Amino acid sequence: MKTQAVVFPRANRVELADVTVPEPQADEALVRSIWSWISNGTEGSYLRGERSDGESPSSQARPAPFPIVPGYQRVGEVTWAGPESGVTAGMLVFATMTRVESMAVAAGGHVLHGPVHRNQLWPLPAAPPPEAFAGLVLTQVGFNCGQRPAIQPGDGAVVIGDGLVGQWSAQTLQQRGARVLLLGRHPSRLQRFRLGESDAVANEREGDEVNAVRAWAPEGLAAVVDTVGSVAGLEQLFPLLRHHGHLVSAGYHAVDGRFDIQMLRKREATLHAPSGWSRPRMDTTLEWVRDGRLETLGLVTDRLPAREVATAWERIRTDRDTLGVLLDWRELW
Template sequence: MTDPDTTRAQPEADSRARSLYFTAPGTVAVRSRPVPEPGPEEVRVRTTASAISAGTEGLLYRGEAPTDLPADEELEAFDGDLSFPLRYGYAAVGEVTAVGANVAEKWLERTVFAYNAHESQFVAEPETLLPVPDGVPPREATLFANLETAVTFLLDGEPRLGERVTVFGQGTVGLLTTALLARTPLETLVAFEPDENRRQRAERFGADRALDPADDDVSEAFREIAGDRADLSYELSGDPDALNDAVATTGFDGRVLVGSWYGTKSATLDLGGRFHRDRIEIRSSQVSTIDPRLSGRWSRERRHDLTWEWLQRLEVAPLLTHEVPLEDAGEAYELLEERPDEAIQVVLTYE
């Protein structure tokens, strides 16, 4: 705790900070604590909105995340593992309301993005925060982490001129990945997604076709559209069974990029057919790190800059389908778990 005289701050409307906790499978709780005071090298942020990661947080909510796995070793806001009770979330946008004695006053009142858990007020070191560019609404800025993930998928997948590409799963990250892929010089881009509304959104974002994977043999359906199998397939659905479909859809010397995190769910793969002879490559991709092959030219700062640029270029507002006050967060997770077809991106609000 710092001496109040050394902290420059706005008056605080809330006397208590509120944090969301995953407390048991299917259960979340909002707990309060004193408003944190920034240390000499820190700032305090009052959160405006934070985006729920339906994939990762869905695993936490269902108790399907490996409890011995570190929360995220690359992000300073997280410590410990994924066991209950757990604070989580990594897409918060808010306003800096106090700065420590050794922090430049220019940070005060700045709108920032933070890889921080769902909570109404928190402290952080300025270098861990990303100033939100002028003209980006706070609600849309909560999509930064999802879009950064999509940017990473393109960097890792390396879609090439004239390639045939498919994307399995059109949640928020899948749709953003489709939108970026549609702006590369591909020959064919096909999305597979069970939900009709998301299929329609995928085609508006630029997919040549968006199909229900339950309707037909996905490999045959893709070849009817593209004339051959895919050069590159993305598995972003969160469903381990979809990985077999992605492999089946991919052609000779093709790449399958797995962006899904399955948690404790196992994937049973059929690798006894074409997979071996067709030299199909399966690779994982995840946003916490940069592919070592790119790290000489790409830094997190460069990737951040590119993500902000595309956040302003893409029409992302239609993805924000629901806003739920933090106090009603349980309803938000029930919506995503029980009626996922009704929502794309759910945002928690803190007014």
């Protein structure tokens, strides 16, 4: 079956290309995309040839996979449903990855039309609009980060990184009753974080962030969540962590991920390393987006037709105000 998809044919090259997807099985459904949401960090590292898979850096022994259909999150309409798929034709769903042929990786997300296994399909509620759920995997990563630390109401927590995962980690911690300081580098992104009465933002480029955090939480921190892959950031804030505090590392470290485990013993601290997605977490994240506990559409900065995907990636590369990027597939139906 022929369709179209975003393809990285080689490093730093983005195309909308014709691809082949296999015929659907009984436990799959054909999903025609409405919106897909770019994962700027993960997909960007694949585009630059920095990864051999989701958690491993590329090397001579394990080169970057090209060509590849990137992505893992979209919303669309079921056009055909297998008898064991658990969905019906006409239903709006969130879908992760579609099987594709003749690629270095046999599945991808930014696909116009293709088969998706029942375990990777989530029927959508009537509201909010479908595009609010188009980044559900990445939203779930932030949710997972924010759920890992033990938090009591009023505890102070710092989130490092004002990207999408950082925003959703901070929102999740807020919902759990924490006081949150979002630490980033981009004023326009920091402004998108909705501050509660005791919350704060800090720009790393404007001064001494350690003293800023210390002044904000003189009692110490219950948690530090790193969403950008900065061991140095965790080490810098570790002295402010309370006894029995929690560190969460969700960024991609490549070959620079060494952390001194012995240092954790000084405070009997816990280090969490969340990764990927699971059905239960996805279910709960969908509920939180549905109920308004997690805000997604307020983080969207760009909506472009899928045929302009190269433009989308140029914006991500050059414009630091760019945050949530949606691709609209409807003109290709």
